[in-house]
Amino acid sequence: MTRSSAPTRPGADPQRADRAQTSRADVAIIGGGLVGLTTAVGLAQQGLSVCVVDRQPLPATLDPAFDGRATAVAHASKLLFEALDLWPAMDAHAQPILEIRVSDGPSLMHLHFDHDDLGDGPLGFLVENRYLRQAMADKVAGLDAVEVVAPEAVETIERSEAGARVALASGRVIEAALVLACDGRGSATRSRAGIDIMRWSYDQMGIVATIHHELPHAGIAHERFLPDGPFAILPLRGNRSSLVWTVPTAKEPAIMGLGPRGFEAEVRRRVGDFLGQVTVEERRWSYPLSLHLADRITDTRLALVGDAAHGIHPIAGQGFNLGLRDVAALIEVIVDARRLGLDIGSAEVLGRYARWRRADTVVLAAVTDGLNRLFSNDVTPVRLARDIGLAAVDRIGPLKTFFMRQARGSIGNRPRLLDGQAL
Amino acid sequence: MGSTVERREVEAFGRIAGQWWDPDGPMAPLHKLNPARLTFIRDRVGDHCACPRGTTAPFEGLRILDVGCGGGIVTEPMARLGARVTGLDASSEVIGAARAHAQAMGLKIDYRNMTAEALAEAGEQFDVVLALEILEHVADVDAFVAALRALTRPGGAVVVSTLNRTAKAFALGIVAAEYVLGWVDRGTHDWRKFIRPDDLAAALTDAGFCHPEWRGLSYDPLGDRWRLSNDLSVNYMGIAAG
Numbered sequence: 001m002t003r004s005s006a007p008t009r010p011g012a013d014p015q016r017a018d019r020a021q022t023s024r025a026d027v028a029i030i031g032g033g034l035v036g037l038t039t040a041v042g043l044a045q046q047g048l049s050v051c052v053v054d055r056q057p058l059p060a061t062l063d064p065a066f067d068g069r070a071t072a073v074a075h076a077s078k079l080l081f082e083a084l085d086l087w088p089a090m091d092a093h094a095q096p097i098l099e100i101r102v103s104d105g106p107s108l109m110h111l112h113f114d115h116d117d118l119g120d121g122p123l124g125f126l127v128e129n130r131y132l133r134q135a136m137a138d139k140v141a142g143l144d145a146v147e148v149v150a151p152e153a154v155e156t157i158e159r160s161e162a163g164a165r166v167a168l169a170s171g172r173v174i175e176a177a178l179v180l181a182c183d184g185r186g187s188a189t190r191s192r193a194g195i196d197i198m199r200w201s202y203d204q205m206g207i208v209a210t211i212h213h214e215l216p217h218a219g220i221a222h223e224r225f226l227p228d229g230p231f232a233i234l235p236l237r238g239n240r241s242s243l244v245w246t247v248p249t250a251k252e253p254a255i256m257g258l259g260p261r262g263f264e265a266e267v268r269r270r271v272g273d274f275l276g277q278v279t280v281e282e283r284r285w286s287y288p289l290s291l292h293l294a295d296r297i298t299d300t301r302l303a304l305v306g307d308a309a310h311g312i313h314p315i316a317g318q319g320f321n322l323g324l325r326d327v328a329a330l331i332e333v334i335v336d337a338r339r340l341g342l343d344i345g346s347a348e349v350l351g352r353y354a355r356w357r358r359a360d361t362v363v364l365a366a367v368t369d370g371l372n373r374l375f376s377n378d379v380t381p382v383r384l385a386r387d388i389g390l391a392a393v394d395r396i397g398p399l400k401t402f403f404m405r406q407a408r409g410s411i412g413n414r415p416r417l418l419d420g421q422a423l
Numbered sequence: 424m425g426s427t428v429e430r431r432e433v434e435a436f437g438r439i440a441g442q443w444w445d446p447d448g449p450m451a452p453l454h455k456l457n458p459a460r461l462t463f464i465r466d467r468v469g470d471h472c473a474c475p476r477g478t479t480a481p482f483e484g485l486r487i488l489d490v491g492c493g494g495g496i497v498t499e500p501m502a503r504l505g506a507r508v509t510g511l512d513a514s515s516e517v518i519g520a521a522r523a524h525a526q527a528m529g530l531k532i533d534y535r536n537m538t539a540e541a542l543a544e545a546g547e548q549f550d551v552v553l554a555l556e557i558l559e560h561v562a563d564v565d566a567f568v569a570a571l572r573a574l575t576r577p578g579g580a581v582v583v584s585t586l587n588r589t590a591k592a593f594a595l596g597i598v599a600a601e602y603v604l605g606w607v608d609r610g611t612h613d614w615r616k617f618i619r620p621d622d623l624a625a626a627l628t629d630a631g632f633c634h635p636e637w638r639g640l641s642y643d644p645l646g647d648r649w650r651l652s653n654d655l656s657v658n659y660m661g662i663a664a665g
């Protein structure tokens with residue numbers, strides 16, 4: 001099928017409305033990334049019809065070159081994936097995190113999180129994003145209630161008490177009771193709705209690469225606070241690890257521009273020799289890092305989900321996990337409403353979602369922001385304070401448990417899906 | 424044609440017809456009450472009629488009548504749950520608003536501007552008859568309940584909800600809702616028409632319904648929501664077999 005991709009204005013052609021192909025779905029999801037697809041799966045499994053619109057073709061996002069990141073999947077997120085029957089396809093690629101070692105640059109102070117401290121299973125799992133995406137795409141393909149419309153551009157979104165209408169560049173129109181903005185940090189759906197964000201740029205970029213090493217990593221994740229910013233070595237299946245190297249934005253072009261050997265040498269210097277001989281995979285990616293929070297996460301027949309609603313520093317590996325908590329709450333709110341016959345896009349239903357998510361989001365954003373500010377600073381008194389601080393946290397059981405539970409995503413009044421329960 | 428409908432009250436509701444669906448409007452308390460009421464209906468009607476559980480359209484195949492449907496706050500959910508629904512209201516303005524809203528929602532609902540008594544005379548019958556928050560507005564409860572019985576097919580069920588005639592219901596239902604919080608228009612309720620569960624049970628059994636069972640509806644101020652409870656002293660609802 002060929003489609004005109006030329007931008008056209010709705011209403012410019014009076015006959016267009018007649019020709020437009022109009023379809024109905026319970027929910028229209030703008031953005032078929034990790035958050036959008038998880039939401040689609042959860043809703044469709046509960047009998048709701050879903051239409052997912054993305055500007056990129058789904059197969060392109062499954063290419064190994066598309067997203068080189070690995071995600072630390074928290075325990076609660078894993079339970080959600082289990083409840084949605086997505087985990088079996090991810091499990092084979094998931095590396096359990098048994099221990100997290102936080103160290104502060106050259107100092108010898110350590111903060112040490114061990115799963116034995118919590119006593120119930122690993123701290124989380126590292127899964128390469130492409131495997132997460134593949135599992136979701138495969139699941140979606142088997143669900144009749146989900147239609148993926150991609151590549152496709154959104155032209156207008158009309159929302160009123162009566163319903164929502166998403167007009168696409170191809171002339172197609174989707175009518176839905178609810179629109180979900182899952183289109184990531186730069187969400188156009190959010191700006192269309194006139195929802196402002198508070199944003200702080202860290203002036204940092206996250207460079208991502210994969211290394212192979214001679215010695216096993218023993219399931220230990222390392223977070224090192226180097227003078228330029230945090231440097232994470234995250235264990236993958238096999239003798240491989242994923243790196244997230246935070247650098248000041250000004251230095252990023254030079255590092256990304258290094259030849260393979262030069263890059264490998266820089267990486268080796270930072271990793272050290274505890275993993276034996278290290279080789280670096282050819283491809284590398286870099287992502288701008290910022291903290292942003294939407295002023296509000298709902299509007300008439302609209303909800304923001306995942307990075308469209310909030311973005312946080314990857315220092316604690318929590319961005320997607322936070323997004324999944326949105327997903328779990330939203331699915332529960334929508335399904336509860338639908339099973340009572342309520343209008344799933346009504347203000348009461350969305351109000352429940354907004355109230356449920358607000359506090360959690362703000363707390364986590366503040367905590368990760370504080371961590372990054374604390375550690376991306378080389379002023380001596382600060383260094384001294386945080387050395388003592390790190391050592392202190394290590395000794396203060398309750399505080400450490402808080403951080404660990406937060407990392408595992410098991411805090412607060414949780415949606416049922418995050419306990420792995422069926423709805 | 425006999426009617427138990429109070430004209431004065433019908434007009435009062437007619438005046439706010441356009442605001443039925445405004446969650447911050449005069450019907451806000453009903454919107455708040457709705458999840459608890461719908462939970463009761465879904466579960467108890469579902470049990471009575473052996474409907475499937477955990478699906479999005481458990482009421483498929485049922486014919487439901489909503490007497491005093493107002494703007495359709497309960498009528499529309501019944502349609503979404505799969506039932507074929509008829510909504511009755513004595514105010515033509517209200518029925519007009521209900522029709523417009525259902526159309527905008529893409530729901531097929533048979534709204535009629537008539538009284539329960541008139542429909543009963545016409546001989547129509549339904550699997551389930553709902554009479555929610557209406558008993559406290561009718562002039563002759565016994566005649567009204569008799570009409571509900573005539574509208575319920577043998578083996579079907581009637582669901583009612585209303586305000587208890589207790590000092591607490593008076594304080595919360597009228598003084599608080601109408602005067603202090605300004606939730607609903609003054610004069611919406613007439614204290615003398617509030618009904619005790621025992622009296623309503625007697626009226627229902629006299630009319631030929633069996634085994635009325637009651638649940639209370641209680642307001643949880645912390646969660647700002649209503650829950651089903653065992654406290655019948657303010658709002659309560661029940662189901663009786665036809």
Ligand SMILES: Cc1cc2nc3c(=O)[nH]c(=O)nc-3n(C[C@H](O)[C@H](O)[C@H](O)COP(=O)(O)OP(=O)(O)OC[C@H]3O[C@@H](n4cnc5c(N)ncnc54)[C@H](O)[C@@H]3O)c2cc1C
Nearest residue numbers: 031033034035055072183184206306307317318319320321
């Ligand atoms: C270096 C790095 C490491 C990270 N590590 C972790 C970690 O370990 N653990 C963790 O939990 N989180 C981590 N995160 C955060 C995590 O990656 C994000 O939170 C997550 O990807 C957000 O998913 P999303 O679906 O909301 O947005 P995205 O993944 O950005 O998806 C948005 C989708 O919307 C589509 N789209 C965008 N605009 C439009 C439009 N106008 N029309 C149609 N479609 C559109 C895009 O094509 C895309 O498919 C990390 C982030 C970075 C940068």
